[in-house]
Structure formats: C-alpha cells, structure tokens
Amino acid sequence: MTATVPATVRLANEIAVQFHHRDPDAAAAEIATHLRSFWEPRMLTALYAHVDAGGDGLDDLAVAAARRLRAGG
Amino acid sequence: MSLLREPDFGTPAREGAATVELTVDGIAVAVAPGTSVMRAAKQAGVDIPKLCATDSLEAFGSCRLCVVEIDGARGTPASCTTPVSDGMAVRTQTEKLGRLRRGVMELYISDHPLDCLTCSANGDCELQDMAGVTGLREVRYGSGVDAGANHLDAPKDTSNPYFDFDASKCIVCSRCVRACDEVQGTFALTIDGRGFDSKVAAGAGGSFMESDCVSCGACVQACPTATLQERSVVELGMPTRSVVTTCAYCGVGCSFKAELRGDELVRMVPYKDGGANEGHSCVKGRFAFGYADHPDRVLAPMVRDSIADPWREVSWEEAIGFTARRLREIQAEHGVGSIGGITSSRTTNEEVYVVQKMVRAVFGNNNVDTCARVCHSPTGYGLKQTFGTSAGTQDFRSVARSDVILVIGANPTDAHPVFASRMKRRLREGAKLIVIDPRRISLVRSPHIEAAHHLQLAPGTNVAVVNAFSHVVVTEGLADREFVAQRCEGYEEWAEFIAGEEHSPEAAEEITGVPAAELRAAARLYATGGNGAIYYGLGVTEHSQGSTMVMGMANLAMATGNIGRDGVGVNPLRGQNNVQGSCDMGSFPHELPGYRHVGDDDVRGIYEHLWGVDLQDEPGLRIPNMFDAATEGSFRALFVQGEDIAQSDPNTQHVHAALAALDLLVVQDLFVNETAKFAHVLLPGTSFLEKDGTFTNAERRINRVRPVMRPRTGKHEWEIVCELSQAMGYPMHYESSAQIMDEIALTTPTFAGVSFEHLDRVGSVQWPCNEAAPNGTPIMHQDGFVRGLGRFVETVYVPTSERSTRKFPLILTTGRILSQYNVGAQTRRTANVAWHPEDLLELHPHDAEVRGIRDGDLVALSSRVGRTTLRALLSDRMPVGVCYTTFHHPVTGANVITTENSDWATNCPEYKVTAVQVALTTEQASVREELARDRTRVGS
C-alpha cells in the first residue's frame, strides 16, 4: 500500500512522470515552476527534507526540480 | 411581485432580420421570414385565440381556434401554421371567425367536465380563457342525461409523485406529446387510438411511472388545462406571486419562477427568459425542492467540545464566539497556517467570496480550497494553460450550430438533462455524435439519435484517445493551418510530438481497446464534419491525467480551428450549480478572484489595499493536502462551507482519520451531514430559496438567486462569515450581498461590469462582463485567446498506477443518475427516491456470471483501501471488466472504495478508476461499522 510512501514523494513523482519524455533540464525547470505555483510551503519543506535525506523513492526529475527550486530557480 | 405570466407567442421565434412587413387588424408589424402569422400578430399586440399552439413547440395546427382571414387568400387558414409574407393583410376578428371559434369551443366543452370552480387549474386554464375570449355562451350538444359520447369518466393516473394526469380533462391538443418529443427529446408520450378515441398515453399504455418518462415536467408545463397538473397545485391551490431565481442543482443553472402562496412555495416553473434553460427543466429543479423544509434541516447553531459529546443548541453569539476563540487559540498554538477553509460550489458567489476573504485576510493564510478540487480543478488548470482562462468557451445555445458533437466522459442526459435536451434536439436535426465513454450512456442510442461512433475505451486511457485524434489530424493533413498560424503558438513542436508513432491510432488501440479504424474514422469526422464541439464531464477530469486530458482536448480543438465561434469549442459540463463561480471567486489556494496567482504582487496589492492587511504570497493547502497535514499534525482546524467531504471525497477512511484528528471542525450546512459527525460547531446554512446572490453556471452565466423566503436560520450565510471575522478581530461588514458583488466587480476585471442592478435589468450576463463587453461574452476567444496566442502543450500518455490485478480484477468507475444529485443530501430528502432508492453496482452479465451473481444479488465490492456492499444490476451497457456505481446514498459509501490517487497537476481525485473485486455476499455489512473498524485501525 502506498500509505508507507510520504504524500509529498508520491505527489512529486506523479508530476515528474509526466515530463519523462522531455529533456531533463527543461523537465526539471517545468516541474520546479509547477511546484512553485501550486505547492504550499510546508509541502516544499517536506520535499526538500526528503531530498536531503537521500531522496529515497523520489523520481530523479523531482529531485532535480527540488534542488533547482531551493536554489531559487 | 404578483404572479408573473410570461407572454406566449404561440410559435417559436425565427432567426433573421425583421424584413417581412404585414398588417394585422390594420396594425403594421415587421418580422423575420418564416415567422407565423400568429407570432407576428402577438408582436403587433394582437392575441389570436389558440389552444394547441405554444411558443416552445413547433406549430401543429390542430385546435383550429387560431383561424384568421387573409386578404386575397381563400378560406380561413390557421395562423399558427401559416407563415407571413410581405404585404399580407391579416384580419383576426370577423363575424365568420367568431362563429368558427365559438363552434370549436362548443365542441371542446361538449366533452369537458363543467367543474371550473372546483378545478385545480381554475384561474390558470387556457381552455377556460378561450371560452371567455370566444364568447361561448351555450353548448347545444346536450348535457346530463342527454349528453353525447364523452371522456368524463376517463381514469386518473397518479403514479408520478409530483404530478397527476387527469384524462377526463384532456383536450387532445398533443402539447404534452410534442413537448416530450421536441423539448425534452424523450418520446415517452404518444397519442393512442384515432378519431374521438384519441388519447394521450405514456409508453405502451401503462402508467407514467412505468413509461420512459423522466419527469422533466415539460408536459405539465405545456398542458393548457388541468390534465397534467403539479400535485402541489392540486393540494394547495394556485400560487399568487412569483420570484424569479436560479436552480441550485447542476451546473446548467436553470432559471425558475418560484411560485408562492404567501410564503409557501407551491411550485417551481421553468422561466422562458432564462438564458440557460429557456423554459425547460428536469425532475430535480422542477420538483425536488422539498428538502428545503425537510424536518432534518438544522435551524439553530450547535456546539460541542468533543465529537463524543452530544450537540448543544446555542445562540448565534455563542456559536460564533466559540468558533472565533478556538480558531485564534489553535493559530496561537500551532501557527498561522494551521487552520483553513473550504468553500462550497453550492453557495452563492458572494458567500464564497467572503469565505476566501476570511481565510486570506482574517486567517492570514491561503489555506482555502473548494469542492471543485474534486471535480473540475483539472479544467481550471488545463484551459488556463492552453487558452488562458479557466472556463468553457461557449454558451449553451452554441450547440444548436454544431455539426459534430464530441461527448467525452460525460453523461448529460442524467447529469445535465436540460442541456442534454438542447444537444439532443441538434442531434435529431442531423448533427453527428461521437461518444467517448467506457459505458454505453443512453445518448449513444436514444429515440431518433444514434452515435456515429461510440469509442468504448478502457477507463483511464482518455489521453491516448485524444492523442490519437490529434495524430490523425496532423498526419492526415486535416489541421486548420491558417487558424493555427494566426492564433496559436507551439504548433510545430507539438505537431512533431503528436505525429510520433506512439500516438497513432494503432498504438492507441493497444492501450485503449478501441479499434484503430474506429479512432481514425471518428477523428476524421470531428476534423472535417463542420463545426466540431467538445463537451466533457468528470470522466475527463477525475483521472490521474485529468489535466493532461483537458489540455489534449484543447490541442485538438485548436489544431482543427474549432475555437472562437458559434457551434464549436471546448466545454466542461459542471457538476454543481456554482462550480464555475466558486472557482471564479478565488477559492483555489493559489489564486485570488479571477484566477490571478497569489504570487502576483500587483494583484495582491489590490486586495491588500482594499482589505487593509498583508496577504501571503505563497499557495496554501489543497483539500487532499489539508487531510495529509491534518493526519500528520500541522493542520488543526477547518471551516467547511456546505460540502460533505466525509462522504464525497475519496478514500473515506483517510478522510475520516484526518477529520478525527482536527482540534476544531466547523461545518456550515443545511443538515447534520456525514462531515458534521466529526464537527465541533454546526452553523446552520440557508437553502437556495433563502439566499440572495448569484450563481455562475457552466457557460459562465451569472444568474441572480433571489430570496424566495427569509433565511429560516435567521441569518444569511455571508452574515455569519462576517460576524465570525469580526469576532476574530477583523472588521468585515456588508450591508447586503449586492455590496459584496460590488467589491468583486471592483477588484476583478472579468466581473467589472457586474452588479445586481445590471443583472436585474438584463437578466443574466456571461463573464467577462466589463467595459469591453458590457452585456457579457457568450463565446470566448473570438478574436484572440485570453492568453494572447493559444498554446499547444505536449500531452504524453502516462498510464495510471491504479490497474486491475489478480486480486482486484475489475475496474470501478462512478457517476450520477438523473433523479439524484451528488451525495444526495437534497434529493434523498424528496420524492425523487421513488426512482433511485439505493445505489446499485452495474456490471456486465459476463462478469456477473463468472462470479455467480444474479440481478439484484447483494455483493461485496472491495478495493485495496476498503470494502462495501450493495446490490448488483446486470447491464450490457458496461464493457466486460468494468463496473459502475453512483454515490448518492451514504449507506453505500462508494468512496470507501476509491483511492488516494489523483490528477498529477491539481490533485483532483481519480474517482473514475479503481481496481476492485466483486463477490456475492449475504451480510448487509453496514458501511458505518466498517468505517468504525477502519478508524480504530488508523488510530492504532
């Protein structure tokens, strides 16, 4: 059951998979834009924390997007 | 206002300029070509007697009362069936005509009970009126023992819960039959027999309830006598005053005349001037208003410290004070972001606006969301990305100009019946129909309608289908290159993307199960068949790729140039009366009113200046995020306006756990709903009959909701929100809801021209309504897209993670039925239960047989998250492997089954795809017991 996966990870992965066909840089940028537009700060905080903790189970594109977003872009 | 009687022009209006000039009794009038003499006369101010004619129906010419004389023409033609011609001189009153009309009336009355004084239609009977108008003074054909053949003993049919059919009063004008055919499109009624034995019959001669009748009321509306009469009128008598208002059921937003005696509502009569419905109605809006005075209504505020405690009725002051204090305490302890609110799509724009204002200005965060989250949030996202604004492109009337109608994931005959009737009328006129739906919805084959293509796709594969359509358009050279070049951007890249083999119909066949040839044929039809219009519903949005699909449809429409004029477009059929409005009003956590992002400093500045507070510039929590945060502990209090999230939201166990974890749950509702069982404060709400404000329907039409009666709770809902805000220390005050709309207009460019005064003057307007479009905008993106150029977005098909397994081998999809509405809070408290006393599980006979299930058996339905029981209905409308249910009854608990999966962009739940197993069962397991068990599990 997916309940063991944190909600933020599940949601970020669901976004990331939509951009798998794109060039990774462009994809990460689009995902970052999406997250900035729609995610509440505490969700972003949880996502960053998960990335910091090794990003277990998190889509690579989501990791890239989170890093990019935290860096302000 | 006294009783509003709308003029009846006898025959429908004809389009075109008033170029035909004629005189009627010497009065000159000019009308459009094709207009009937009867209608022209009415326009000249001359009433010609009539009985079988009414302006919602094509002329029939049977009663022969409307005969006229025309200079230079032989005989006495019927004015209803005679079209005008230039220079015609019509006489409507001559000695001969008077004689003929009296003769006709004498025949009618010779076979009619002479009980006017005790008749339920007394005062509202066209037969009675015509007897007067024609000067009938005696009936010479005998009466009493000397009476001739008659139908005075004809039986009465009282099978329908809302209206009676008294055949003894029938004058066989066929208006009911024609209304059922022409207006509603159900063809349930007929004239049985011939000559003097002709009589109205429902279906094959059984009762109305046994027939195909959908109880829309069109026949009752059309009947000129007491033959078809609302039972409420039979029981209460004729109403004496009218209030024009807007229905509170689906997103069609029908206008009604609420007709009252004193403050007692007698009946709801569809309003001919209503832009959305033009005089038509469905069983819900027309008849199912009884919930408003149902004994279950909560009329006084209630409070309790813990959900284990019983409710305490308290004063408004105490309830509001308690709520304010607790909210502030929780914020003090857990932070500004620990509380939030949910607005309702069933309340008015004004009521929604003040709740989002309270959250942003008083709570100090953006934790406001709306129930549109769980229905049309992907529409908002998808259309904004591609067209630039979150709304359907057309008015309802537009469908009358469509040549190819693409219905995707929508079941309009059940969920949007009044619009469906318009659509069916156009289809009967010859427009082609393509249905994309796993189920064979009734539109696929109904009287005089047959879909050209029914693409019975596997649930969850919409995007593969729409991509295949676009692939055909691009690779077969069917794109409208001129439109694309002038109006859009990103076409070339998108075209290259969509031309990829993985988007071909052949590839899609593998995914969707729809034959490639059928996909190609349907795509060609849409692209080349003239005006192509897309209508869609929650079968598009409530998927893991709901937003992708919305963008896919937008791509398809742009590529074929089917945007920006009459007859085309991309149109969401909104589920609830004010989904559009609640979204427009800034209910989304990332958007201020008018779909403007909270991160936009200029927009925020407008509100900060007006409201005198600083506003958060980052998005707040969406409903599912709120539940997640509540379970995890950072979200502690929720104000829920008129939505039963405990029943309507997916994965009930998860929702219940979240609600149970809250420190404070405030519910504003008409009833102690399922959510209220977790609440600490219950603020009684008002029904639509008590509201004063506006609803915005699926075509962006802002309709007035006028108070039919005073709030039974003593307070308008917006007043409660203002008082709560004040109690929390923020001065929020409005004199009236009109003043709230003034603030909306002041701050929202698309609403700049809207005011109650303007609406009362023009009836309704479709936004954008501003200086550039003072009377609104029926069709959007005519000269350019709202975002400038239409944007093509690459829509890759990503299968949902929810798929059938050995353990859960079937796919469950959910939907609505005509007589019931949403979670049933309203309709279950009306006689509509006669049609749908319980939710059923529809499954294919094959799937049933292998499980040993027979029609009507009790079955257990289980998914990876839950289990419920309901009765099976075997139906070959379902494809093998797919089953279907509705969620109208709480006891069913359909959402116990649905999962946490959601649309990737908006978190709109994936209600339409759940892997399930179905098995025979003998225990009528109570959902509530199961939930109790689940709750302990979550808690442990």
Place this chain on the structure above:
Amino acid sequence: MKVYVPRDSAARSVGADEVAERLETLADGHDVTVVRTGTRGMLWLEPLVEVDTPHGRVGYGPVAPEDVDGLVAAGLFEGRGEHLGLVEDLPWLRRQNRVTFARVGVVDPRSAEDFTAHGGGAGLRAALARTPAQVVEEVVESGLRGRGGAGFPTGIKWRTVLGAEADQKFVCCNADEGDSGTFADRMLMEGDPFTLVEGMTIAGYAVGASEGYVYVRSEYPDAVEALESAIATARALGWLGDRVLGTDFAFDLHVRVGAGAYICGEETAMLESLEGKRGTVRSKPPIPALEGLFRRPTVVNNVLSLASVPMILADGAPAYAALGTGRSRGTSVFQLGGNIARGGVVETPFGMTLGELVNDLGGGTASGRPVRAMQVGGPLGAYVPATQFDLSLDYESFAEAGAMLGHGGVVVFDDTVDMAAMARFAFSFCAEESCGKCTPCRVGAVRGVETIDRIRTGQDRERNLVLLDDLCELMTDGSLCAMGGLTPMPVRSAVRHFGADFGIPEPATTTNGGRS
C-alpha cells in the same frame, strides 16, 4: 390461338381463376394459350372470356366455371358458339374513349413484351429525349389535373418540385384508394402496372427525383403483387435503375403497403405513414411539393394521374388537351357502383352527363326502381338528386352544383333510400376514419351523428337543424384536411335536396338549404 381470362380481383371474386383453370385443362393438346389479363371493367360480364379471331376478340360472359366445358364444346377455342360479339364493339366500350385504360383488359400485366407491343414505353422514351423542364411543360399544357379528387393541375405541381433545390426528391404515388365505390386505381395497377411504373419514372425524370414510392392499401394484395412483379421486370430490363433506358437518369421504385387507415389516403398522412409514423395529417404549408417525404420536395400524385402521363408524352399534350370540356381536359375514369344494373369502369372525356353515365351506360338501378340519388366522388362527395341528370361530368359544373367529381366514384341509390340515414352515415364514416388531430373532425363527427339522431327522432328538430348547419360550416371551414372539410358535403346535399327525410316540411322556404 389465345384465350383471355381476367386475373383482376373483381373477376377472380366471381370465379375467373376456376374458369381459367378449366380452360387450360381443356386447352391441353390444342394450340391454345390461356392469357390472364386485367379486366375490361364490365363487371356484370365477369368472368369475361375473350378469344382471338381474325376480326378481333370476341367475348363470352359472364362465364361460370361449369359453363366452360359446354362453351369449349360449342367451339369457344375457335371463337364460335354463342358469344357477345366483338368486345370492342360492345356499346359500353364503344361509348368510351380509353386513354389511361387503353391497355387494361387487353394486355397480360405480367408481360413486358405485351406492354411494349401495345405502345408501352413510348412516353418514357419521348420524355427522356427532352429536358426535364420540357416534360413538365408538356404535362402543364395537357391540362391534366389530379385524378385523386382535388383536381390540382399536375404539371404545375411538378413545376414546383422541379424548381425546388434539394439533395434528394421523391415521387410518391397515392394508391390508398379508400373511397367506397372506387376501384379504378386497383384495376389499373392489376391490369397494366407497367404504365404506372412508366408514369412515375417520367415524373421522376421531370422533377429530378431519384426514388419513388407507391403507397398501396393493404386491401389490394393482387395490386401489390402486380406492381412488385412489374418493378422487378422493369429493373431487369433497365427501365429502372442507375441508367434508365441507358441514359444517365437513375430512378428506382418501391411499393409500400398501408395498414388500413382511410386517412392515409390524405396525402400528408400518407407521407407520415411512408416515413413509418402514425398516419396523421400534417398542416400545410409547407406543401409536399416543397417539403414532402422526409421533408424533401415530393411529387404526390394519384395512380390515374401518373398513369395518364405516358400517353400525354407519347402522343403529345395537344392530343390529350383536345379531349374534355372547359378547364377539365382529357378523360376521366368513372366507376359505377351501388344500386346499378351495369357496374364498372367508364373512361370518357369530361363532359358526358350524369344521366348518360348512369342510365345509358349503367342501365339504371339494379333493383329496377327509379334512381333517387347518386353520390359522386366517394363517401365525402355530395348526393346528387335524379333531377340533376343533365349535370355535365366536369370539375367546374360539379363545383357549381355544390358537388364534386372526386376520384370518379358514382354510387347509385333507388327511391327506397333514407337520405337522413345516409347523412348520418357520412358523419359516422368520418368519426370512424378521422385521424383525431383537429377538433372539428375529431369531436364534430361524433356530435354530427348525435345531432342527426336527434333530428331523425324529432327532438328539438328546428334547433338541431340550425346546430347541424353550424357544425357543417365549422367542419367545412375549420377542419385541417379534406376528411373533416368534406364530410358536410354529403350531409348538406342530403338536407338540401331531400329535406323531407329530415322532417323538414315542404316546401322549404330557402331552396339552397341554408348554404351561406
């Protein structure tokens, strides 16, 4: 050697099949062929057996099956024995001018060769050699008027259909011959179906229609069979189909059978029925010529109108227009029935008097009693008293006399008839057959029966006579179609001419019966 025995259903009903069978048995071994034809329309002579002789066909009749052996023994196969003489020389036929019925009773209705040998197909060939507009004008010039009863100029109707723009047009033949005392349509369809096929094909070519329907009443199974057979043969011969007679003109025909409703003889009710709907009357406008079958421009003509067209095209409009009188051009086909000595079909140019028809041709009543009244034009036609024997049989004279020719049915009554009962019958027929759509007809017909009953039993007679007249005016001027509109015609004519039967004291002060 050929022997001719009608296969017409009227002849069959009096034993023609048995006669033919016996003849065939006896012909075995002789050089004799038994040919089944239509009927000559001399019903009192049926079964009428004809035998080829060098001078023409001689007739034997009526021949009962048991007469056959004796007649053959007496030399029937050689045209000898006691016979009626040359059939063509029988006074009944000599006084006629058979144009539309020229081949009926003469040819084998199943044989395309026979049809062609007797001049069939010439009209279609002539038509296809001209433009559609020229064909229409030829029909206009002929003066042909609708033989179904209304008498509307056929060519003018065609002109409207030709001028209408549409993706498809239709030709519909109204063969729902429901008027009591009429049978000419049936006789033509059974006796010379190829003529109708030819006429409809010409109509299709003239107006630009690609499809035609013949709507035949269910009571006419033999006619249906004859038409089906003719259509199948015509298709096989290329007279119908994608390339009619090798031209680019495509036309096909279908037979549709009604379900026993008189009202379906009304053209718009017939169209509804053809569309598969309940047979109720449509209001006009729109006229069928512009919006007919499936809302497409449609020629709706009676069997006799369409069957007259081939001769008009073959011989030219002037030849047809030379016949007749006044604005009634060409020939009309009358059907003599009721109490009549010699019933049958009489085709004659317009202008013969009613008396000539009934007395000279029909031989007066079968009962031998004096003729009292004749109902002309079907059950909705007026009752003409014997005092008007000199009335000319043409549209205008009849209209002037408050009567109508209709479809040409003449039903004769002797002096024992109760005209009030006949008037009552008119209403009760209307009540029985009304589609029920319009009020004057639906309710009025029933009230008419009741009112006449009151008059006949002397209840409030004066008052009820006024009411009856009011009702008649209402139905005439207020009904949706001719069904209700014409029902008062027999009623009013009965009251006007036979007031005594209604208890109206003689002499009536107003001889025009209160007609306004």
